[in-house]
Amino acid sequence: MTAAPRTAHRTAMGAGDDLVRCPLMPTYGAPTVQFVRGEGAWLYDRDGRRYLDLLSGLAVTSLGHAHPAVADALAQQSRTLLHVSNLFGTEPGAQVAITLDRLLGGGGQVFFCNSGAEANEAAIKLARKWGGHGRYQVVSAYGSFHGRTLATLHATGQPSKWEAFQPLPEGFRHVAWDDLDALEAAIDDTVAAVLLEPVQGEGGVNPARAEYFRGVRRICDERGLLFMVDEVQTGLGRTGRWFGHQHFDVTPDVVTMAKALGNGVPIGACWARADVAAAFRPGDHATTYGGQPLATAAARAVLATMEAEDVPARAARAGRLLADRLGALPEVADVRGLGLLLAVELVGLDARDVASAALAAGLVVNAVTPTALRLAPSLLITDDEVDHAVEAIAALLTTTPRST
Ligand SMILES: Cc1ncc(COP(=O)(O)O)c(C=O)c1O
Numbered sequence: 001m002t003a004a005p006r007t008a009h010r011t012a013m014g015a016g017d018d019l020v021r022c023p024l025m026p027t028y029g030a031p032t033v034q035f036v037r038g039e040g041a042w043l044y045d046r047d048g049r050r051y052l053d054l055l056s057g058l059a060v061t062s063l064g065h066a067h068p069a070v071a072d073a074l075a076q077q078s079r080t081l082l083h084v085s086n087l088f089g090t091e092p093g094a095q096v097a098i099t100l101d102r103l104l105g106g107g108g109q110v111f112f113c114n115s116g117a118e119a120n121e122a123a124i125k126l127a128r129k130w131g132g133h134g135r136y137q138v139v140s141a142y143g144s145f146h147g148r149t150l151a152t153l154h155a156t157g158q159p160s161k162w163e164a165f166q167p168l169p170e171g172f173r174h175v176a177w178d179d180l181d182a183l184e185a186a187i188d189d190t191v192a193a194v195l196l197e198p199v200q201g202e203g204g205v206n207p208a209r210a211e212y213f214r215g216v217r218r219i220c221d222e223r224g225l226l227f228m229v230d231e232v233q234t235g236l237g238r239t240g241r242w243f244g245h246q247h248f249d250v251t252p253d254v255v256t257m258a259k260a261l262g263n264g265v266p267i268g269a270c271w272a273r274a275d276v277a278a279a280f281r282p283g284d285h286a287t288t289y290g291g292q293p294l295a296t297a298a299a300r301a302v303l304a305t306m307e308a309e310d311v312p313a314r315a316a317r318a319g320r321l322l323a324d325r326l327g328a329l330p331e332v333a334d335v336r337g338l339g340l341l342l343a344v345e346l347v348g349l350d351a352r353d354v355a356s357a358a359l360a361a362g363l364v365v366n367a368v369t370p371t372a373l374r375l376a377p378s379l380l381i382t383d384d385e386v387d388h389a390v391e392a393i394a395a396l397l398t399t400t401p402r403s404t
Pocket of ligand 1: 058113115116117118120145147148197201202230231232233234261
């Protein structure tokens with residue numbers, strides 16, 4: 001059977017004729033807007049309409065769009081050295097590894113890759129190599145999201161997403177989120193590691209409780225397991241700390257990250273305690289582009305800007321402001337999350353209707369569950385932009401038709 005052409009691409013809002021029948025696989029919903037430019041917290045479509053971006057390309061452009069420090073770093077690096085492969089060393093990658101290790105407390109080593117899923121793949125392979133023969137299982141939580149490659153899909157605790165892709169790689173167990181007894185019960189001699197997000201982002205923006213993370217750390221210590229924390233969505237200032245787990249006063253053995261690290265340039269990283277990282281020997285793991293100078297020059301500029309701007313403190317402050325003001329709206333049941341990774345739980349409204357109406361009104365948000373909007377704006381969002389966001393959302397919540 002032939003798939004229908006994606007004629008649904010054409011919409012009223014800034015989508016051009018070239019989107020009417022573009023030969024893209026139908027893995028994503030039909031796009032409703034074609035953006036051509038961004039600046040700070042704002043996006044512009046091809047008709048010149050502007051939108052306040054409260055999503056940051058799914059928590060990626062944490063410094064806003066077209067940040068000059070990142071743009072300059074890319075331009076300069078592209079004229080200097082783009083790529084040489086991991087057969088050779090380059091300067092920016094080494095510097096980014098040093099900075100990430102410092103932000104994570106030191107004593108670790110970094111493997112660079114190109115995405116969040118690849119960072120988690122590296123962590124999973126490291127856990128297997130570290131665990132040795134017979135000790136290979138990774139335990140993760142229901143409701144989690146760890147990526148779409150076959151292994152990270154199985155680590156993802158959402159069985160509905162597994163269905164069409166069986167058989168998935170072996171070696172994954174899932175337990176109820178926030179349930180230490182369930183975790184204890186899932187551990188036997190075949191388990192090497194536990195993999196958790198500090199805030200389940202795709203699962204609905206559900207922050208872990210500090211007691212849960214501390215309990216997981218204790219169990220991992222008692223049973224000789226690695227505690228691996230997926231900071232792909234939460235890492236690098238988003239939650240009001242450099243890394244989400246730092247809210248809970250635990251020290252993980254492995255941390256993965258991606259998204260904000262390149263502010264839009266694809267790069268991921270897997271950090272591990274040095275004695276754990278030592279399980280990898282030359283030839284055990286690799287990727288052609290991992291740590292290449294173009295991506296790491298961007299990451300170096302991102303990290304330098306984040307440190308200069310103290311983005312964790314800015315995210316904590318702006319997040320409190322947004323949460324307090326949105327939480328006071330009558331159509332909002334509660335606002336949950338950490339820093340600038342927030343879910344706005346709505347009363348009697350379908351979040352998908354509100355997200356569509358928001359786009360039409362010049363505001364980018366997404367429905368992270370049928371009843372909650374996710375907000376993950378630029379960590380450099382200004383107070384005026386917060387005012388604009390709150391006023392626009394308040395207006396939308398009163399004008400969007402109520403779900404029954
Ligand atoms: C927590 C988490 N882990 C992993 C991933 C996968 O990252 P990527 O889409 O870059 O492969 C995501 C993506 O949303 C994520 O939120």
